[in-house]
Amino acid sequence: METLSVGQTKLTWLNGGVTHLDGGAMFGVVPKPLWSKKYPVNEKNQIELRTDPILIQKHGLNILIETGIGINKMNDKLKRNYGVTEESSVESCLKELNLSPAHIDMVIMTHMHYDHACGLSKWEKDQLVSTFPNAKIITSKVEWEEMINPNIRSVNTYWKENWQAIEGQVELFEDEIEVLQGIKVIHTGGHSDGHSIVVIHEEDEKIFHMADLMPTHAHNKPLWVLAYDDYPMTSIEQKIHWIPKGMKGRVWFTFYHDAYYRAIKWDENGEVVDKVLRKRN
Template sequence: MDTLQFGQIRLTWLSGGVTNLDGGAMFGVVPKPLWERKYECNEKNQIELRTDPILIQWDGKNILIESGIGKGKLTDKQKRNFGVVEESHLEEDLLALGLKPEDIDIVLMTHLHFDHACGLTKLVNGKYVSVFPKARIIASSIEWNEMKNPNIRSINTYWKENWQAIETQVETFENDWELGPIKLIHTGGHSDGHSILLLEDGQETIIHMADLMPTHAHKPALWVMAYDDYPMNSIKAKQDWIPYGLSKNAWFIFYHDAIYRAVKWDEQGTITDSIIRHK
């Protein structure tokens, strides 16, 4: 498992599953000859995307960023449509670290689309139950409200199977949520309730842009997904937060990137440091 030690914080990437989605949808209006130089696609024009939760261990707490795509929840049709070639091994990875799902104290959800939230619940004896029964599950109030009341567009990604069993565990926030050096900040953009994650410990900074920057190739402010509900808000948030991260020499970390776990860029956009995903 790939790790990043960050002051008193340790980050570990867990195996949450693998999808392959249409590259054109993932890069929106960006022409393929441009984005294909940055991120490979297969013969079906699909790009590989991880859905790997990140375990934060700090101050005796076990905190997850996202939950993966779960195991045994997707139909064969869904697996085919989403290009799923691997389901979650999150519980096995936790066991290898000496942990159980019951040891997770907090789950931080940048948003609640199926590829981030399927891992929150699982089927046991024909009934959905919480995977992390003792955890506080944190999401923006806007995101949680849309999860429970999706519109005609978002109903395809906000599923009742992912929220009904964990409803009593959910805690919502308006603008931001903070615990020590860990901060969730509402941005909107990809979804109306989308948030990013900021970790600041002393002089060090980590930014998780979530689906505003799902891969390192999405660094340009205008390179936003066709999946974004509010693309101009995505662009504005990237214009605000990417320069902030660059000014702090921050690590940018990823949930979806199949190549990098974390990247540092200089002001010219050159990668100066990176953690390449261990295969």
């Protein structure tokens, strides 16, 4: 498991499973000859996208960003449609760290799409129960409201199986919330109406977790937004605000979906100055 330590904060990437989605959808109106130079594509025009939660450990607390795609949350048709070739092994990753799901104190959900939220619940016999029974689950009020009342477009990505077992653990916020000293969750909108990012400030360094505003390193251009985005102009506005600021400040950008990088530092010209690579089999 790859790690990144910044001051008193340690990040560890867990194995949450993998999907393969259409590259054109992931890069929107950007022509394939451009985006395919930045991110590999297979013969089905799909790109590999991890769904790997980030474990944050600080001041004795264990905090997850996202939860992976879970286990047995999709039938064969959904697995085929979403290109799932590997399901979650978050619990075994935690075991390697001498932890269990019961040790997770908080789960930060940047948004509640299936590929981020399936790991919130799990099957015990024929019943869905909370995977992390002792955790507060943080998400924006706007996101939660759409999760439980999806519209005609979002009903395919907000699943009742991912919220009914955990609704008593949810803590909502509006604009932003500091969940622990130096760790803020900030509502941005864009990818979804309730989408948020995570900003970690540790001593003289910062980490920006842009979630699905920048799902891979190849999405670091403000205009390269997803066809999946519900509000693409909001995504662009937020990327214009956060990405140049992060590059100028040499912050770490971390990823949930990227199959090649766990984290990157860019300079103001977009050149990589430091990185954490994902170990590939």
